[in-house]
Amino acid sequence: xxxxxxxxxxxxxxxxxxxxxxxxxxxxxxxxxxxxxxxxxxxxxxxxxxxxxxxxxxxxxxxxxxxxxxxxxxxxxxxx
Amino acid sequence: xxxxxxxxxxxxxxxxxxxxxxxxxxxxxxxxxxxxxxxxxxxxxxxxxxxxxxxxxxxxxxxxxxxxxxxxxxxxxxxxxxxxxxxxxxxxxxxxxxxxxxxxxxxxxxxxxxxxxxxxxxxxxxxxxxxxxxxxxxxxxxxxxxxxxxxxxxxxxxxxxxxxxxxxxxxxxxxxxxxxxxxxxxxxxxxxxxxxxxxxxxxxxxxxxxxxxxxxxxxxxxxxxxxxxxxxxxxxxxxxxxxxxxxxxxxxxxx
Numbered sequence: 656x657x658x659x660x661x662x663x664x665x666x667x668x669x670x671x672x673x674x675x676x677x678x679x680x681x682x683x684x685x686x687x688x689x690x691x692x693x694x695x696x697x698x699x700x701x702x703x704x705x706x707x708x709x710x711x712x713x714x715x716x717x718x719x720x721x722x723x724x725x726x727x728x729x730x731x732x733x734x735x
Numbered sequence: 736x737x738x739x740x741x742x743x744x745x746x747x748x749x750x751x752x753x754x755x756x757x758x759x760x761x762x763x764x765x766x767x768x769x770x771x772x773x774x775x776x777x778x779x780x781x782x783x784x785x786x787x788x789x790x791x792x793x794x795x796x797x798x799x800x801x802x803x804x805x806x807x808x809x810x811x812x813x814x815x816x817x818x819x820x821x822x823x824x825x826x827x828x829x830x831x832x833x834x835x836x837x838x839x840x841x842x843x844x845x846x847x848x849x850x851x852x853x854x855x856x857x858x859x860x861x862x863x864x865x866x867x868x869x870x871x872x873x874x875x876x877x878x879x880x881x882x883x884x885x886x887x888x889x890x891x892x893x894x895x896x897x898x899x900x901x902x903x904x905x906x907x908x909x910x911x912x913x914x915x916x917x918x919x920x921x922x923x924x925x926x927x928x929x930x931x932x933x934x935x936x937x938x939x940x941x942x943x944x945x946x947x948x949x950x951x952x953x954x955x956x957x958x959x960x961x962x963x964x965x966x967x968x969x970x971x972x973x974x975x976x977x978x979x980x981x982x983x984x985x986x987x988x989x990x
Contacts, residue, residue, distance in 0.1 A: 661743060665752065670766035672960075673968035678927060695766070708750045709927040715771040717760030721750035728744050 658730075660706025660723040664698055669718045671695030675710035684710060702730070754778035756787060756807045763801060765872075767967025769957025769974075770799045772924040773866050776934040777837070778806055784941055786833040793822040793834065795842035798872045802837065816847020819854035822861045833941055835862040840881035841871040844904045848880070851906065851952075858915030858949040862940045865906060865954045869978065870962035880904045883981045887964055903981055907954040911988040917949030918989035921982055923956035925971035929984065939990050948989075956982060 669691060675698050676684050683703040686696045697718075698710070711719035753760055756778045764770055781790050792810040794800050795818045803810040813821040818836040826834040843851050843865045851863060869882040870889075878888040878895060881903050885894040895903075911919040918940050922933025933955055940951035956978045958970030965973055 660746065660749070665760070668760055671967075672767035673966075674767060674971070677968060677971065706749055707927075711750045711752065712927040712930045713772060713924075714752075715764065715766075715768050716762075717752040717757075717771065717775070719750070720748060720752050722743070722746040723749045724743075725745040725747070 656702045656729070657727045658702045658704055658724070659727045660704050660721060662700060662704060662710060662722070663720045664700065665718040666691050666697045667693070668716050669695055669697040670716050671697060672715060674713045674715065675719070678709040678713040680707050680709055681705050755782035757805055758807050759805050762805060764798055765959075765961040767958060767960040767970050768798070769868065769924040769959070769970070770866055772930060773864075773933070773955045773957055774799070774802045774805065776924070776930055777864065777937055780934055780937040780941060781808065781833070784938060786941065789831065789833045791825055791829065791832045791834050793818045793825060793836045795836070795838040795847065796873060797839035797842055797866070799837060799839055799866050800873075816842050816845070817850055818842065819847065819850045819859070819861070819863055822863075823854055823857070823859050826859060826861050833862070833945060835864060835941070837864050837866070839872070840865060840867040840869060840906075841879040844880035844906050845871070848904065848906070852909060852913070855910045855913045855916045855950040855952065858917070860944050860947050860949065862937075862944045862951045862953070864937065865952070866957050867954055867978070867982065868957045868959035868962065870959050872959050872962050876959075876962035881906065883977045886977065888962060905982060907952060907982070907987055910950070910952045913950075915950050916952060916988060918943045918951040919987040920952075920990065921954040921956070921984050921987060923974060923979065923984055925956070925958060925974045932984075936986070943989060951989075954982065956984070
């Protein structure tokens, strides 16, 4: 699995709308089973992020910051 | 560099959560709402055009009005639907300012259709932005003049029926037919590609208004899953299947 970047997720600000899940092109975001302090499920990142910014662009609650690795990594270091 | 950063390979930040002029990411809008996405692209456009110190926003009434608490630019709020008329006054007093309005479809199509059409007909050098989700979200989700045929709202529970409720008003098309309008475009915020295009439309509108070519208008289709009685994840597909069919995306005039 090649991971080209990663995202930070402001879990407490998330309202669990799921929009980032469908927007994620490599399909490496999935909703949690836990909930945050407001009772909302939130996205979790698996390895394989391409730093394409789609999750950040569609998020109505400004939860994502996106980071691109200088060189892609082959392990699971992309998982936040 | 915080603790989580030190665990990562060398990297660079390619996207921040907030737009440059945004003071906070906390707002009271519902899950899955499209308005905050439109706010961010608007603020990014203003920042990228270096209009921070020239921009004056005029807002109507709606959920989107929450932007005045989040954005580090000057705003004033006016009567429901009257933002283009107030913006006309602001622009004439401050001709060098980048005056823009931010309104919803209830504000524009239902409450203030006369104001926006006359402002466009006069060719006022302002940029008007209409966030169109087909409901009066702020007051509980009533049908607006821009609700699409078949759309369920609190006041059209069985769906909008043309026989009883008439047809939606295509505001952008009306404005595009007026000689005073220099640029008219319609975008959406239901996926990353549309968001990028819509930001280009907004930037173009500000540029053309600054050149003094005339009135500029950008309609932005946004999701309101609460008002549409839908799960949040279904909002983008509903927008694409209904709103986009009624209100096709693209540049309608100018540019």
